[in-house]
Amino acid sequence: MRALGIDVGASRKGLDLVVLDDRRRPLRVASRVAVDRLGPLLEEAGADVIAIDAPPAWAPAGRSRMTERLLAAVNLHAFATPSAPHGRGVPFYAWMEVGFEVFAAAEAHGFPRYRAGDPRGTAMEVFPHASAAVLAGCLPPKGARKKAWRERVLRAQGVATDELTTADRVDAALCALTGLLALSGKRFAPGDPAEGVIVLPAVSLPARPYRPAPPEASDEGTVPLFRECACGDPGCAELTRTEFAPGHDAKRKSMLWTRAREGRDATDELRRRGWELPPEMR
Numbered sequence: 176m177r178a179l180g181i182d183v184g185a186s187r188k189g190l191d192l193v194v195l196d197d198r199r200r201p202l203r204v205a206s207r208v209a210v211d212r213l214g215p216l217l218e219e220a221g222a223d224v225i226a227i228d229a230p231p232a233w234a235p236a237g238r239s240r241m242t243e244r245l246l247a248a249v250n251l252h253a254f255a256t257p258s259a260p261h262g263r264g265v266p267f268y269a270w271m272e273v274g275f276e277v278f279a280a281a282e283a284h285g286f287p288r289y290r291a292g293d294p295r296g297t298a299m300e301v302f303p304h305a306s307a308a309v310l311a312g313c314l315p316p317k318g319a320r321k322k323a324w325r326e327r328v329l330r331a332q333g334v335a336t337d338e339l340t341t342a343d344r345v346d347a348a349l350c351a352l353t354g355l356l357a358l359s360g361k362r363f364a365p366g367d368p369a370e371g372v373i374v375l376p377a378v379s380l381p382a383r384p385y386r387p388a389p390p391e392a393s394d395e396g397t398v399p400l401f402r403e404c405a406c407g408d409p410g411c412a413e414l415t416r417t418e419f420a421p422g423h424d425a426k427r428k429s430m431l432w433t434r435a436r437e438g439r440d441a442t443d444e445l446r447r448r449g450w451e452l453p454p455e456m457r
Contacts, residue, residue: 176358177202179222180350182303182343183229183274190277193347194220195334195355198444201348204338210276217284224289225281225298226354228346229274231288231371233259242366242373250314250384251305253373290368294357299364299374301353303346308385309377310352316388325349333405333418352376360409378410406430 182191189207196202208216217225234240239255246253254271262268278288281298289299307328308314315324322342329336329348339345356362356376363379364372404411406423407430419427432453434441445452 176355177220177222178351178354178358179217179220179225180301180347180352180354181225181227181277182347182350183227183270183277184343185270185273188343190273191341191343191347192216192220193339193344193351194222195348195351197355199333199352199355200335201338204344204347206341206344210273210280213277213280214284217281217286222354223296224294224354224358225286226301226350226357226374227274227277227281227298228301228303228350229277230256230271230300231278231298232275233257233262233271234370237261240366240370242364242371245365245380246302246305246373248384249380250386251302251308253302253305256371288371289364289374290372291364294354294362294374299354299357300371301350302373302375303349305373306349306353306376309375311388312385313388314385319388359407 176197178195180193180195184190189209190213192203192205192208193201194203203220205216234256236258238257238261243253243255256262256271257268262271278298282288286296286298289297303325307325310332311328315321322345325345326336326339329339329345329352332352334348334352336345336348339348353374353376357374361376361378362374363377364374365380366372404420404423405418406420406426408423408426411420411423428450431441431445431450435445435453435456442452451457
């Protein structure tokens with residue numbers, strides 16, 4: 176299982192790309208990629224889903240979309256996507272227009288725009304700031320450096336960050352991680368699919384708005400307060416301070432046994448965790 180994350184910038188800046196597999200290790204990292212060079216890279220990535228940090232199109236009407244308003248209600252604030260009359264030709268929105276080109280390139284290579292349901296084989300809109308907050312269970316503490324905080328969120332999720340040397344690469348990796356979690360069933364896309372929806376690495380929005388972590392959480396080496404349980408069960412919505420919610424390591428082990436028996440690549444993770452193979456495979 177692979178996900179390609181794309182961080183979108185204005186045309187001069189180019190795109191940052193990170194490919195993650197289900198071991199959460201970057202298989203490829205690239206920066207300053209021009210949109211017209213994107214096609215071959217999409218084919219080489221072998222991704223099951225593409226996760227893009229940009230909207231796919233102008234809003235049908237008005238100055239924002241429902242997905243952005245719903246996220247803002249829980250304190251996850253994204254740049255609003257206006258309709259074409261309000262946005263076309265405005266310099267600030269140039270990066271969005273690059274994003275539209277990225278979605279068009281993805282569709283031309285067999286990844287239509289995600290609207291709802293199973294995201295496999297689609298290109299979805301994601302938002303690294305929101306993904307980091309959802310995975311951490313909180314907003315960054317006041318004064319925290321964006322790259323350092325988001326990088327710690329990735330490490331807490333088991334993502335190797337050695338090659339993520341810029342903030343844009345970190346954001347591309349957050350996009351890819353969101354795509355991986357969406358493939359496994361950890362996804363929620365609030366809003367109107369006709370307008371475009373932002374996919375979150377969660378199964379629902381929280382009952383209360385996200386709040387900043389306490390100031391001490393900004394210290395180097397401090398991990399986020401909470402993380403998504405790593406059991407991999409699509410129905411699990413537990414947040415935990417450790418890798419697994421209580422008892423959910425057994426769920427992960429059972430899932431890996433099933434995958435190993437079916438011939439899928441699970442034996443490496445079983446050995447890495449020091450868990451035995453299924454009895455008939457020893």
